[in-house]
Amino acid sequence: MSIDIPTGLRTAHVSLTGTGTAEEHLVPGESRRPEAGKGQVVVRVEAAGVSFAEVQMLQHLHPFPPRFPFVPGYDLVGRVAEVGPGVTGHRVGDRVAAMPRHGAxxxxxxxxxxxxADVPEALDAAVAVSLVTNGVTAYQMLHRATAPQAGQTVLVHGASGGVGTLLTQLAVHRGLRVIGTASPAKHATVRALGAEPLDYRTPDLAAAVRELAPDGVTCVFDHIGGRGLDAGWAMLARGGTLVSYDSSVAGYRPGQWFRPHVPALQRTGRRWIARKLxxxxxxxxxxxxxxxxxxxxxxxxxxxRLLDEGVLEPKIAARHPLADARLAVRALLDGSTVGKHVLIP
Structure with a gap:
């Protein structure tokens, strides 16, 4: 079953063709519209997210990257356009979200x-997609990976970013005190979210956090990795948890696809053994x-549901036409915006 779409219709996409700059290797093009195979649906994309995963893939610094060329795009919101054999529970016209990791x-x-996953009919597509990867990441780190209690203090790195803004709002809603790192230009945004801002470039960040929380913090949520995980570890109170959910690729040569993530793996392993002892x-x-x-x-x-109740206010940095994916990635790298960049096909 499918929407009335002519067979063989061409569909616009953006391909990632190799390692380098967005201007060189994010290439708009067309291809034949895919067909739904067994167990698949074809989704007509309404909005697709832009994230640092695409930046890592562009620099060939993402773990287990697809082979070039490929269509990037970690997450999407859209409507089911075709249902393949063996699929139950989904019909043409259903509004859905997905996290294919690439291809969006x-x-x-x-x-x-x-x-x-189902998406409410009335919800703006850009807002809906901002909660797919970023929102679920924030929610699960706070509700599944850790269990801080009301009144405790947590540290959110990148509190003005796509994950950070949502994580901060969720933590404040849970009754937590939040310390959020960001550049000084974004401190007003962090305060408006209900957190206490700190400059992430503070020379001794662990000491600065300890001034605000002398007994340490219950949780540190870190998307930077590397030596920053040592500072995060030093911020923890007894019984606290440091969650590493990404790694910065700054300073690594393109093509060193796994190396940025090794420090987090090493530290996690060593601290697991130390904890067991x-x-x-x-x-x-x-x-x-x-x-x-x-x-x-x-x-x-x-x-x-939290969005509908007014608990969350996702920050949309900008909505870009699909063909302007290069501009979206450049804006993300520039670091001057707050929230999620979204592509609209």
Whole structure:
């Protein structure tokens, strides 16, 4: 079953053709519209997210990257345009979200039906997609990877970013005191979210956090990795948790696809052993990544309810036409905006 779309219709997309700059290797083009195979649906994309995953892929610094050329795009919101054999529970016209990890930057994309989540009809597509990867990441780190209690203090790195703004709002709603790192130009935004801002470039950030929270913080949410994980570890209170959910690729040569993530793996392993030996004062470090499945669907639905209740106000940095993906990536790298950049096919 499908929407009335002519067979062989061409569909616009943006391809990532190699390692280098966005201007060189993010190339708009066309291809034949995909067809739904067994267990798949074809989704007509309404909005696709832009994230640092695409930046890492562009520089060939993302773990387990697809082979060039490929269509990037970590997450999307759209409508089911075709249902393949064996698919139940989804019909043409259903509004859905998906997190294919790549392939979202095109008008039509084939997605396994098991990866779909429902999206409210009235919700703006850009707002809806801002909660798919970023929102579920924030929600699961706060509700599944950790369990801070009301009145405790947490540190959110990048509190003005796509994940950080949502994580801060969720933590404040939970009754937590939030310290959020950001550049000074974004401190007003961080305060407006209900957090206490700190400049992420502070020479001794751990000491600055300890001035605000002398006994340490219950959780640190870190998207930078590397040596910053040592500073985060020093900020923790007894029994606290450091969650590493990404790694900065700054300073790495293009093509060193796994190296930015090695420091987090090494530190997580060493601290796991130390904790088992009773040497960490109950502190622990974990690594988190978002993945599709039942928890993803459940948690995204919870986020949409919180949005409807007015608890969340997703920050949309800009909406870009699909053909302007290069400009969207450049804006993300510039770092002057707040929130999520979104492509509209």
């Amino acid at each position: 930057w095109q008008e039509y994309v084939a997605v396994p039906a098991t990866q779909l 009773g040497l960490t004062g109950g502190r622990r470090q974990s690594m988190y990544y978002v993945k599709p499945g039942e928890n993803f669907r459940t948690d995204l639905a919870a986020l949409y």
